[in-house]
Amino acid sequence: MPLHTRHLLGLEGMKREDIQLILDTAVSFREVLERPIKKVPPLQGKTIANLFFENSTRTRLSFELAERRLSADVLGFAASGSSVAKGETLKDTARNIEAMKIDMVVIRHSAAGAPHYLSRVIRSNVINAGDGAHEHPTQGLLDMYTIREKLGRLEGLHVCILGDISHSRVARSNIFGLLTMGAKVSVCGPATMMPRGIENLGVEVYHHLDDVLPRIDVLNVLRIQMERDAGRLFPSIREYHNFYGVTRQRLEKAGRDITVMHPGPINRDVEISADVADGEHSVILQQVLNGVAIRMAVLYLLSSMN
Amino acid sequence: MQLLLKGGRLIDPATGRDEECDLHCVDGRIEKIGRGLSVSAAQVIDLRGKIVAPGFIDMHVHLREPGFEYKETIETGVQAAAAGGFTAVCCMPNTNPAIDDESVVRYIHAKARVAMKGLVDVYPIGAVTKERKGEHLAPLAELAAAGAVAFSDDGDPVHDAEIMRRALEYSAMYGRPIIQHAQDPSLTRGGAMNEGATATTLGLPGWPPVAEEIMIARDIRLAEYTGGSYHVAHLSTAGGAEVVRQAKARGIKVTAEATPHHFTLTEEAVRSFDTNTKMNPPLRTRNDVDAIKQALRDGTIDIIATDHAPHSFDEKEVEFVAAPFGIVGLETAVALAVTELFLKGVLSLGQLVEKFSVNPRRLLGLPAIAVKEGTMANLTIFDPAAQWVVDPEAFRSKSRNTPFRGMTLTGKPIGILNNGETFWN
Numbered sequence: 001m002p003l004h005t006r007h008l009l010g011l012e013g014m015k016r017e018d019i020q021l022i023l024d025t026a027v028s029f030r031e032v033l034e035r036p037i038k039k040v041p042p043l044q045g046k047t048i049a050n051l052f053f054e055n056s057t058r059t060r061l062s063f064e065l066a067e068r069r070l071s072a073d074v075l076g077f078a079a080s081g082s083s084v085a086k087g088e089t090l091k092d093t094a095r096n097i098e099a100m101k102i103d104m105v106v107i108r109h110s111a112a113g114a115p116h117y118l119s120r121v122i123r124s125n126v127i128n129a130g131d132g133a134h135e136h137p138t139q140g141l142l143d144m145y146t147i148r149e150k151l152g153r154l155e156g157l158h159v160c161i162l163g164d165i166s167h168s169r170v171a172r173s174n175i176f177g178l179l180t181m182g183a184k185v186s187v188c189g190p191a192t193m194m195p196r197g198i199e200n201l202g203v204e205v206y207h208h209l210d211d212v213l214p215r216i217d218v219l220n221v222l223r224i225q226m227e228r229d230a231g232r233l234f235p236s237i238r239e240y241h242n243f244y245g246v247t248r249q250r251l252e253k254a255g256r257d258i259t260v261m262h263p264g265p266i267n268r269d270v271e272i273s274a275d276v277a278d279g280e281h282s283v284i285l286q287q288v289l290n291g292v293a294i295r296m297a298v299l300y301l302l303s304s305m306n
Numbered sequence: 307m308q309l310l311l312k313g314g315r316l317i318d319p320a321t322g323r324d325e326e327c328d329l330h331c332v333d334g335r336i337e338k339i340g341r342g343l344s345v346s347a348a349q350v351i352d353l354r355g356k357i358v359a360p361g362f363i364d365m366h367v368h369l370r371e372p373g374f375e376y377k378e379t380i381e382t383g384v385q386a387a388a389a390g391g392f393t394a395v396c397c398m399p400n401t402n403p404a405i406d407d408e409s410v411v412r413y414i415h416a417k418a419r420v421a422m423k424g425l426v427d428v429y430p431i432g433a434v435t436k437e438r439k440g441e442h443l444a445p446l447a448e449l450a451a452a453g454a455v456a457f458s459d460d461g462d463p464v465h466d467a468e469i470m471r472r473a474l475e476y477s478a479m480y481g482r483p484i485i486q487h488a489q490d491p492s493l494t495r496g497g498a499m500n501e502g503a504t505a506t507t508l509g510l511p512g513w514p515p516v517a518e519e520i521m522i523a524r525d526i527r528l529a530e531y532t533g534g535s536y537h538v539a540h541l542s543t544a545g546g547a548e549v550v551r552q553a554k555a556r557g558i559k560v561t562a563e564a565t566p567h568h569f570t571l572t573e574e575a576v577r578s579f580d581t582n583t584k585m586n587p588p589l590r591t592r593n594d595v596d597a598i599k600q601a602l603r604d605g606t607i608d609i610i611a612t613d614h615a616p617h618s619f620d621e622k623e624v625e626f627v628a629a630p631f632g633i634v635g636l637e638t639a640v641a642l643a644v645t646e647l648f649l650k651g652v653l654s655l656g657q658l659v660e661k662f663s664v665n666p667r668r669l670l671g672l673p674a675i676a677v678k679e680g681t682m683a684n685l686t687i688f689d690p691a692a693q694w695v696v697d698p699e700a701f702r703s704k705s706r707n708t709p710f711r712g713m714t715l716t717g718k719p720i721g722i723l724n725n726g727e728t729f730w731n
Contacts, residue, residue, distance in 0.1 A: 012507065089624055111625030112509040113579030132627070134509030172509055196512060197503025 006305035007119045007126040008298055010135035011177040019177060022297050023145050029300070030293035032069070042300055043072035046103045051094065052078045052129070053109040058264055058288065059129050059139075063106050066295035075102065090114060091121050098122045104302065107131075125302045133167045139263055140173030142294040144181060146287045147218055150259050155182035160212050162244065163222030163271060164193040164229065170263045174220060175201055188212050189244060192233045209244055213254035220261040221246050224271045237270055247273040251281060259283055308332050309728070310345050314353030314687065317656050318360055319664050320676040324656060329358065331683050334726030339679055351730075353720070355691060357655060360675035361393030361684040361724055362662040364636060366460070366485075366539060366563060366611035369395070369428070372413060373402025378616040378704045380414060380428065383636070384421040386614070386703035388729040390636035391686045391719030394427035395614075396670070399438065400461040406433040406444040408452035415453060425727040429455040429670065434464050434473045434484060443472060450480040455670040458485035460539055461586075463521060465491055470525060474534025481671055483535040483561070486525055488546065489587065493517035498627045500573045500588045508576065510626065513588050519545035526553040526560055537669060538562040540613050542587040544597030551606040561669050562601070563609040566635060566642035567709065569598045575709055581622045581629035582709040585615070599652045608665040610658075612639045616705030634703050638710050644690050644717025655690060662686075683723040692718040 003018050011019070032040055048067045052060050060078075067074045077097065094105065104125040107115050112132035119126040130136040148154055159178055165171045165187045178185050179202050187198060188206040199205055206212040213219070226237055234240050251258055260272070260281040268274050277284060311329040316339070318324075328343035329336055364387065370378040378386075380397075387395045397414060399405030405414070411430045418428035432454030436442045438461070446457060457477055464470045464486060473484050494517045499505050501512025522538055526549060529536035541547060541562045553560045567585065572592050575583040583589060601607040615632025622629050643662070647653040653661070663686070667674060675684045696713050698706035721730035 089620070091623060109625065111627045113626045116579045117625060132509050133511075169509060172507070195506035196501050196514070197506045200503035201507065 003301050003305055006302065007115070008137050008302060009115050009119060009126065009128050011137045011140045011173045011180070012135065014176070014180065016180050019141070019144070019181060022141055022294065022301060023148060025297035025301060026145055026290070026293040029296040030290065033289065033293060039069055039071060041071045043067070043070035043303055046303055047073040047075060047101065048104045048106060048299070049075040049077060049097050049102045051097065051105060051107045053090070053107070053114070054130070056108050056130070059108060062288070062291045063129060063295050066292050066299060069292070070296055070299055072299070075100070090118065094118055094122050098124055104299065125305060127298060127302065130169050132169065133172070134169050135173045136169040137173050138291065138295050138298060139170050140177040141298070142287055142291040143174055143220060143261060143263070144177050145290045145294055146261065146283050147259065149286070149290065150283055151217060154178065157218060158184040158186065158216045159218040159220060160186040160188055160206070160216045161220045161222065162188045162209065162246070163224060164233065165189055165198060166193050166195040167225065168222050170222060175203055186212055186216065190234050209250065210253070213250065213258065214256060216256070216258060218259045218261065219246065221272050223263065223265060224267055226267060226270065241270055245269070245271060245273060246276050248275045248279065251276065261287060264288070308345060308348035310343060310348040310350045311353050311358060311687070312350055314356045314358040316358045316677060317659050318677040319656060319660055320360065320674055321678055323677065329683070331723065334682055334723065336677065336679055336681055336683050339677070353687060356687055356689050356720055358677070359659045359686050359688070360663045360677055361722060362391055362640070362686040363394035363396070363666045364392045364612050364614065364639065365396040365609060365666040365670065366565070367395040367397050367614040367636065368400065368616065368632070369397040370616060371401065371417065372410065376618055380417040381421045382702065382704040384418065384426040384428065386634070386636040386701065387426045388422060388722055389702045389719065389731060390638070391640045391688050391722060392426065392636060393684050393686060393722045393724040394429065396429045396431050396455060398431055398458060398460045399433040404433045404438050405430050405449070405454065406436050406438070408445070408448045411449060411452040411454055422729065423727050424725050425722070425729055426724065429453070429672070431456045431458050431460070431485065433457065434459045435469060438462060440464060440466055440469060443469070443476065446473070446476050447480060450482055454482070455672065456483045456485050456537070458487065458539065460485060460487045463487045463489045463491060467524060467528065471528050471532055474528055474532040474536060478532065478534040483537040483669060485537045485539050486521070487539050488518050488521040488525065490517045490521050498584065499576045500590050502573065502591060504573045504576065508579070510576070515543040515545055515590065515594065518543045518587055519549055522546050522549045526558055529560055530558045533559070535559045540565050540568065540587055540611070541598065541601070541607060542568045542590050542594060544594045547597050547601040547606055551601065551604070554606060561608045562606065563611040564598050564602060564607045565611060565613045566639050566646070567633060569595060569602065570642050570646050571709060579626045580709065581624065581626055582633055582707050584626060584629050584631055585613070585633055586631035599647070602647065602661065603652050608661065608669065610639065610643055610661045611666070612636055616703055617707050618705060622707050633707050633709060634701065634705050637701050637703060638696060638708060638715070640688050640719050641694070641715035641717040642710070645715045648690065649716055682726065685723045687720040687722065689718045689720055691716065694718055
């Protein structure tokens with residue numbers, strides 16, 4: 001059964017059966033990653049370009065590893081800043097790279113909609129590896145995979161996303177994906193980090209962490225952009241940690257077995273305390289491993305959609 | 307040159323006429339108006355079913371010359387205006403150099419006199435401040451003497467309250483309005499589309515409606531305090547319309563315009579990430595669109611103007627946040643007004659004529675057009691029933707940046723007469 005799309009641009013509007021297919025396919029790739037020889041041949045002869053217009057370490061490495069595990073040839077491209085600032089447009093950069101006979105393009109870009117635009121001007125399959133504050137669909141998928149692996153299901157679970165929802169593509173992809181899969185989703189954070197109209201997306205909004213903790217099964221903790229936001233979106237790191245920092249004490253007070261996730265990189269003892277990040281509630285390192293399997297599944301499924 | 311316009315419906319608010327009649331023109335002058343006219347030597351144009359109206363003026367156009375001739379020139383802008391049914395345009399001063407010196411006004415006049423042999427009147431709008439930087443008043447009196455019909459820093463707001471106060475005081479001496487691009491810039495940093503659920507879904511930085519509303523509210527206080535004449539450019543929000551409505555009720559000298567795109571499209575259009583849906587102010591919600599229509603109907607909004615903002619193909623062929631704001635509007639305005647306002651019962655054809663011709667001319671102190679014998683014909687002729695599909699490749703403008711590509715619209719400009727010249731589509 002094929003996917004209903006030849007690009008992975010976002011989880012908004014993605015069919016439930018497509019998400020299901022990706023998650024199920026990832027199970028077998030996850031098993032491959034446990035083998036002594038972790039390489040399989042399905043993308044042999046395919047060439048994948050990773051266009052990273054914005055800094056990224058783990059997502060780029062995770063995609064590269066997934067591509068190599070599938071035996072694809074991998075082309076890396078990293079440029080800091082916007083394409084416009086560089087003098088070459090996104091369109092020209094992509095078309096030049098595509099002229100080298102590329103089959104798939106993975107793109108990370110600071111501008112929302114850049115992968116959507118790209119999918120209109122080039123022929124390759126396009127995979128969104130994060131576009132501005134819009135979507136990060138493979139992160140949403142790997143988060144859902146990890147929840148399902150830990151708790152056995154998605155339907156009926158209550159997941160809370162904590163932190164700066166306004167600027168988070170991880171939040172959006174999780175919201176769209178989880179709602180499609182039948183989970184209940186809440187968001188929690190200071191009012192200054194809640195984008196206007198977020199409730200229209202079908203989520204509940206909380207401003208006090210202790211109000212939401214007793215109700216949820218999963219807490220997905222977002223990274224705080226300390227350098228950018230302190231003083232504008234919240235008064236200080238200390239205050240943020242005091243009111244929104246996830247600590248062992250807070251989790252225990254809630255009286256529930258809450259699974260704690262984080263897309264990384266972590267600011268220890270800011271949004272999450274070390275004893276939680278490294279403790280038994282945390283599935284943060286499983287997320288990293290599952291990310292490779294999810295990206296293998298996405299690349300594999302899209303490679304047959306031409 | 308004799309011309310006989312046969313059987314059109316003349317709608318002329320100045321003379322109170324609304325009837326089918328013939329117009330006989332000789333060398334651009336209206337010789338006779340009547341029924342069943344017959345002139346053997348004349349070229350006869352059958353206008354049955356068409357509307358003949360006093361010439362339309364678009365008081366919010368970016369002609370881009372001098373400085374940005376790759377987007378538009380006075381020549382191509384005038385051609386687009388003629389094709390769009392406008393006998394006059396006002397051009398905004400965000401050129402390079404800006405229209406902050408009388409020499410630039412004269413340059414534009416000189417270019418406009420030869421563009422299509424002076425068919426379209428071009429009225430420059432002077433900058434409020436030197437280089438549109440918002441710091442020092444431009445030479446408003448000299449600009450007015452050279453022919454600037456109003457003042458604006460459009461593209462940017464006049465954000466300093468004292469500068470706005472002084473501009474209102476000073477321009478009032480010359481009977482010229484200050485046209486404000488109403489936007490509090492501290493609330494719109496980085497903004498790319500209307501703030502709300504759609505921007506939240508798309509992850510695009512928001513541009514809150516309140517940024518427009520509070521600037522209008524502040525300026526209206528200043529207009530009341532100074533007695534100056536204040537005009538709101540491209541009003542886009544329900545809240546802004548309400549502020550203007552209340553000010554008018556209190557007798558303050560405030561007027562407002564709306565663009566065809568703001569009474570036609572909502573922020574939903576941005577979902578495609580098509581950069582031709584990016585403009586300033588941004589497309590708003592359905593509630594705002596309905597409020598703009600209501601404000602057009604009840605007279606809160608006096609004028610329809612396009613904010614014609616040409617950009618080259620390559621400038622718009624980029625990521626959404628990187629694209630410049632603005633769309634072309636001259637060649638779709640009449641059709642959008644007929645489709646969205648007349649056919650949907652918001653305005654009568656007579657009211658459309660007032661908002662396209664009578665009201666802007668009155669605001670700018672231009673001579674009123676009366677369609678009567680012995681005057682030079684200044685006419686816009688359009689077909690209120692013709693259906694057509696928007697094809698940007700057929701535009702006479704140098705630029706094609708429109709979100710209306712492929713849309714079927716009703717209402718088509720047929721031609722214009724002005725300054726002894728004619729143009730037919």
